[in-house]
Amino acid sequence: MTNRTATHLLPVDALTVDVITDNVSDTYVSKTLFAVSEFTNVVNAGAGVISGETLLAANLGYGLLLRTKRDDTEHTLLFDAGPEGAIFLRNVKNLGLDLGSVEAIAVSHGHWDHMGALPEAIAAICEHNGSPTVHVNSGMFNERGVLLKSGAVIPVANVPTPAQMEALGGRVVNEDGERLLLDGHFYYSGEIPRVSSFEKGRTDHLSRPGPNDQWRPDPFLMDERMLVVHVRDLGLIVFSACSHAGIVNVCTQVQALFPGLPIHAVMGGLHLGGVMETLIPETVEGLRPFDIGHIITGHCTGWRALHALAEAYGESVSQSAIGTTYTFAADPPGVAKPD
Template identity: 25%
Template sequence: MEQVKRLKITVLSDNFTSTIIPPLIGEWGFSAYIEADQIRILYDLGNSGLPVLHNAKLLGIDLSKVDYVVLSHGHSDHTGGLGNKELLELLKGKTLIAHPSISEKKFLNWSGRLQYIGLPLTREELEKNFNLILTKKPLEFTKGVMFSGEVKRYGYKEYNSGLFKASEEGIEEDKLYDDIALFINTPRGLVILTGCGHSNILNIINYAKEVTGVNKIYAVLGGFHLLSSDDQHVKDVINKLSSQASKIAPAHCSGNLAKSLVTKEQFIDFGVGKSFEIFE
């Protein structure tokens, strides 16, 4: 796998916000803007798209210059921005990469009621607005940046409690096979970016090593889906993660406990407006 010499990842939407003036805004969900050498990637679009548009403008990011849009999975807090007409217009005609099941009808059991949490666009609308690439397999779509494809499970707990999908047979448990990450190879090692990490960040790390052939993990950034886990499980995951990655940036659905358990030397603040950079 080739290497990215210059990498900058900026959080455009997250439920953790910063105190930057003029004020940036956040919401439940996630979106990150990636500059990998000369290539610009928008990873997820947040829940409404409003923070993405507002924050990009204040941060001097021109979303019309995006080369690729990547969706981490089919939940609305990561794809809802597709329903924002202004944001969709800026991204129209771009190459969009996702798992083939990204358009499945997804639901959350919220207080005994099924709530729709899937994409705001149909598969046909995605094809109309984007150059669509759907794949279950890893894809190095630009130099040094790999779309993980369907993450292999290595026995670590997955996070899909209360999540369902609709099929011709009815409503069934959603295994979240469309949960994908980005693997970015740098001179310092792999940088792994996740949206929610439903397949478990430890499974994701093992898979990243297997498909990239790179064993050194420099940084793990994004949602680890530990917010609803019991304290001991969070501690176990962060302990294992700390032994494998030099830098850790819990965001979105990771929870405050996960953030507090990362050592000062390893912790990266990764809320709205924050950037992670590597220059060589």
Template identity: 30%
Template sequence: MSLTTSIQDAGAVILVDNAGLPGFATEHGFALWVEADGMRLLFDTGQGGVLSANARRAGVRLALLDHLVLSHGHYDHTGGLEEVLHQSHNCMLHCHPGAVSPRYAIRNHDVRSVQMPREVMTVLDRFPQEQLHWVQRPVLLNKAVGLTGPIARKTVFEGSSGPFFLDQSGHRPDLFDDDLALWIRTDRGLVVCVGCAHAGLINTLMQAQRQNDGMRIYAVIGGFHLVNADRSRIDLTVQALQRFAPDLIVPCHCTGADAVAALRQAFGDRCRPGAAGMTFQLTGAAS
């Protein structure tokens, strides 16, 4: 996908995260509000318990939403879908067909469902089909905002994302074929937004660059899912990220304390751990 234009006006605010600024509620989940060149977009919805209240606190009107994107089908990214669609009737909804698959986390023989809540799937069944877009390839939302589509696995160190399976017996590993990311082409460079980066953070950044003629990565925001990663994978991720040399790194949600510490040591002030209520100006002169 070759683009020759970038937007001059874009900003974002984290609406759901495990951490929060004073006055913002928290939960295990992620949601990011993006305004880009007049387009209003919500990337994930958290579990649904704090999204609306945090949106009001941040001055975000969910009713004005143009596009809703689900990064993948876990409950902590899709649970607020019903509430969002109750407020916004005309938005376009984007997700991979695999987002509605049954999914389980299995640890020490403890089986826990982590799939999209059933009530949310019921809402999807009733949602106008002309507003529902099943994402199975790269998608352009406007002149300089797009979705990666399914992410190719290229790195050798970004393997399993954790003890996730498509069946309760643990015989079918969840490969997260539905995992996708959002990218924004700005005058500073490429901003990449990830939900959990189950396909691997570096795989995701490489794919976003391939779809944008190798444009430099200016910023990456979201969950990096390194919370259960060993030290070797964290170090390899940090080393690879250093080669991209982003100006802004905002680890959220599932990144994990050890990974955040490694990122802060490597990138200093360029790493700003995320929290609900944090806002970002993504265009204009770099600060």
């Protein structure tokens, strides 16, 4: 595809987002008007009692089920899956979600907490609906490690390879460039340019091609991708699962790709916890020019960043949590219009 790929993204009438995997379980957290809580969702899925068994399990990672509708056409895409297959499948079951409707999987980047559950997800989808297309890029399959303060390197779990995913029934598209998915309902990016003055990645991230190679610094994680949906009459919904690129860089690229369209919502992890907390003030101010309607933080954002964003932007900021459903539409069901 050419660099004009983004211009062919079609506006959809509605987008529904189910949070299958996230770090936080908090059904009591205040919700936006277009969100439905975990309690409500599990009851609607058939739970006769609220209990540990009928609720969802949080774990370190991210995974969303995205459903779009445009006129009479509907599409379903899985964006990441999370770190561990059994919990992913448990959460799907308790939410009453239909994996058989999943046509494609888009992977944000090659880290275990986003790809570890893919084997079970692909196998479950194939049981009900043929072979899902799995969108990845070649940079996702290096081995990864973390440099500890002691100077030691601890490897992290390898992600499933294209061959392994194909053996399970997935049809893998392993390309580095941007692309449109599912009749132009989704934009899956290429590399995200690193242009801001302060988003310089993490010096403790390392990678290597294979187990016999030397570890090398990998602060930028250039394999990371974002996903964008254009909802008619609202604007762009931007999914940045971990924001290793830096969320200001992500929004800068979105603005360049889709000039004139507002960013209605940014959803995902902003990777501003721990050693990244020093970037919080610059990130908060760096987001101001984009006039984002809703910032829905999850996964690796960190509580200090969430508090700083809420202090700066008020009710436009909210906490993601597992089991929550978000509906983006000009007239979402169940939301009363103001008089």
